[in-house]
Amino acid sequence: MLTVMITTGMTTTNILQYDLRPSTKLSLDDIYEYAHLLGALSGLANRDMPRLFTIYTDSDLRWLSYMNSINWPDDANYTIVTSIVDLVQRLSDHIKGVVLYDPKVPATSNLASTASGVYDLIPICYKPTPNSLYTQLVEQGPHLSIKLNFVGMFVGNITGSAKTDAYIWAAEHFLDSKLADSTYLGYYIDKWWSQSPKASEVIFENLAVNHDWIIKNRGFVFDLSPWDDEAPNDDPNQPLGNDYNTLIKLLQKAYQQHNGTKFSTVSGFVPWLFKYVDEKHEGVPSEWRMAHVMSAFNIVIDADACCVDTFANAAFFSHYALTQTKHRFIQNSLPSREQLIQQGLMNEQNIVSNRTYILYYGGDYDSAAWVANKFKNLWDDPKRGSVPVAWAINPNLYDRFPLLHSYLYETRTKNDFFVSGDSGSGYLNPTQLFEPRMFSGLPHADDLWIERNRYYYNKFNIKHTGFVINGDAGPLTNNSDLMYTKFSPLGFTRQQGYTKLGETALIPGTRVPSFTETDLADNNEVQQVLSYYKPGSVRFVVFRGVLRSATNYANISENVQKIQPNITFVDPYTFALLARIYLSRNDSINNDLVSYVNDNLPEIVNNGDLITVNFSIRNEGWNILNNLSLKLIFACNSEFIFNWNTEIKHGNIGSATYQFQVECNQPGEYKVIYQLFRGNTSFEDFGNVPWISSVKLI
Incomplete structure (x- = not known):
């Protein structure tokens, strides 16, 4: 046992540190069982505060070094524990006993989680x-x-399969009773992993340590095939469709637990490397099938997908968010009209220059595990900032890995911008939010999706959705397009081949542009980009890269511009503003754009309180802002309208202070909404999402 102290102040945070890497030299059964145990210990010990840090991959060492550099947790005192027995004994206050699972029924390992x-x-x-x-x-x-023993409990006498018997019991016992919180779902391979012929080649792909986040939040873990037309390879003798039918019953119960009033998140992914994939059903179709099914039940995917998906410390990292409860993440401001003219991208008459405009989408970061494992090394590339990139970090990943976002926003350059990846605040198929909803038959959830995304997009100052993917759900529709205009005012990029609107278009009746992505080739990208050049015309092209470095994007750009200087690489905001004015032929379309960057509204109030509040707004548009009004909706839907006479020039932040009295005698949680108005016209009509938060009246 070794104690390592890193102190700068008076208080210390005592943390146990355990190195799980030696377990990878054991048998496949032991590799899974040790990882499973550490996932549970991490979830339990780190439930209320950071107490246990696990070393399992190089990523853990990388982020441990970063945490030490920023002194978080405060003045950490790490005690290195080398014995698993010693570790369990040290954490005995957080453990009430054992849940025993049955190696003959691998599904019981997930029930145990x-x-x-x-x-x-x-x-x-x-x-x-x-x-x-x-x-x-x-x-x-x-x-x-x-305390709980699953050994010999499931024999297949109910459904014809011990595996599906186990999940039927678990859904009834844990979901119907609300003992498990269905907003936190885990889709992780069960103990069958150690029987797979491929397990010895990819020992970190057991993903049992990833259970910590679900266990911390008292969620529900499962592993069932999304296919209904063949038996799964881990249970080949079950009746046809058993896995699928059990999955649907489970998802129905998850939805019913909160009656469709919120989205659930499933962390994990269909385990296509080991299960449910063959000549009939390949990997990508299995992914799309999973997304198609989950979307129908108001479930987004935090896609821990092979093969950069081992993530041992989410429960630990999640506490970093408590240091920033009121923090808003503000991006680089939008370019001014004068800046675009100076760069030669348009003239004084607002005519967009004849060029091919290229936007790099840097993805796919729709998994907390992927960003934890891969993104820091890519971000720390010395060439980052030499060319504009729209980094597609799904904002909902903050819940599970908040350490990343602070680092990115603090170290961004003028050429680093953040957009959302597929398909917004969580991966789903957007048309599956509209009736009729295949697989579920549930009521529509588009309003709920808009509300969810407004929260996350506001918090992270996101104005563009980098990749709307609809998979097997079919073409995007006018309804799904209009849904995105409610929270993604500077447009969205859609999966290729999923619309009739064309490569670049304004969504009919709105100011919001949409674009079609093109995947960067695996080789000869320079010629690929050059092939999209349109001489003497204006063209907007989004190139999507996956796990690519800033150096890669910079080298492509440099070599392209040597050959064709009229191909211009721009950031997502320049891209959108140029597209808006080009497509609309409307000189005023970019005039009134804002970001709501701060307020000091209280989170808890009493009826009759006199509130003094400061609002700060950044002018992102091409008008000087003045002579406006600010409408605030507070507890009990009380409406307050303030004159906004603070003049704000483009790129500047203006602040104003107001007073109002709380007029509400009904305790509860209430929405807080505020938005600028020009006369009777809401700034939402100009493409600005209102700020939405909450207040508790006691």
Whole structure:
């Protein structure tokens, strides 16, 4: 045991550190079981504050170094623990016993994870052999008591499959009762992983450590095939459609738990490397099938997809968000009309110059595991900032890995911009939010999606959706396009081949542009980009890269412009503003754009309180802002209108202070909304999302 202290102040945060890497030298069964145990210990120990940090991959060391550099957790005192028995004993205050799972029914390992979060138990496989975790922790050592035992409990007498019997029981026991919170779902391969012929080649792909986030939040873990036309390879003798039918029942119960009033997030992914994929159903179709099904039940995907998906410390990292509860993440401001003219991108008559405008979409970062494992090295590239890139970091990943966003926003250059990846604040198929909803038959959820995205897009100052993917759900529709105009005012880029609007278009009746993406080739990208040049005309092209470095984008741009200088690489805001004015032929279309950058509205109030509040607004448009009004909707939907006489020039932030009295005698949680008005016209009509937060009246 070794203690490492990093102190700068009076207080310390005591943290246990455990190195899980030696377990990877053990048998496949042990690799899974140790990772599973550490996932549970992390979820339980880190539920209320950061107490346990696990070293499993190089990513853990990278972020540990970063945390130390910013002194978070405050004055951390790391005690290195090398014995699993010692670690369990040190965390005994957070453990109420053992949930025992059955190696003959691998699905029970996932039931054990759910039970772990619900009952504060640690999952252990029943394996009474020398040196097994069962022997070390139950029969010997701390002699932990067995509180829940799944061994021999499921034999297939209900559905014809022990696997699906287990999940039917779990859905009824944990979801119907609301013991497990269905807003936190985990789709992770079960203990069958250690039987897979491929497991020895990819030992970190067991993903059992990833359960920590679900366990911390008392969520629900499963692993079922989304296909209904063949039996899964992990349970080939089950009746046809058993896995799929069980999955649908589970998702129905997850939806019913909150009656469709919120979105659930499923962390994880269909385990296509090991299961449910063959000559009939390949990897990408299986991904699309999963998204198609999940979307129908108001579930977004935090896609821990092979093969950069091991993520050991989400429960630990999540506490960083508590240091920034009122923080808003503000991006670079939009370019002014004068700046675009000076750059030769348009003239004094607002005519867009004849060029081919290229936007790089840097993705696909729709998984907290992917950004934790890959993104810091790509971001720290010395050439970052030499060419504009729209980095597609899904904003909902902040919940599970908030450490990343602060680092990115603090270290961005003038050429780094953040957009949302597929398909906004979580990966789903947007047309599946409209009736009729295949697989579920549930009521529409477009309003709920708009509300969710407004929250995240406001928090992270996002104005463009980088990739709207609809997979097997078919073409995008006018309804789905209009839905995105409500929270993504500077447009969205859609999956190629999913619209009739063409490569670049304004959504009919709106100011919002939409674009079609093109995937960058795996080689000869320079010729690919050159092939899209349109001489003597204006063209807007989005090139999508996946896990590419800033150096890669910079080198492509440099080589392209040597050959064709009329191809211009721009940021997403320049791209959108030029497209808006080019497509609309409207000189005023970019005049009234703003970002709501700050306010000091209280989170808790009493009826009759006199509130003094300061609002700060940045002018992103081409008008000077003045002679406006600011409408505030507060508790009990009380409406207050203030004169906004603060003049704000483009790119500047203006502030104003007002007073109002709380007029509400009904305790509860209320929405807070504010928006600028020009006369009777809301700035929402000009493409500005109102600020939406909440207040609690006590």
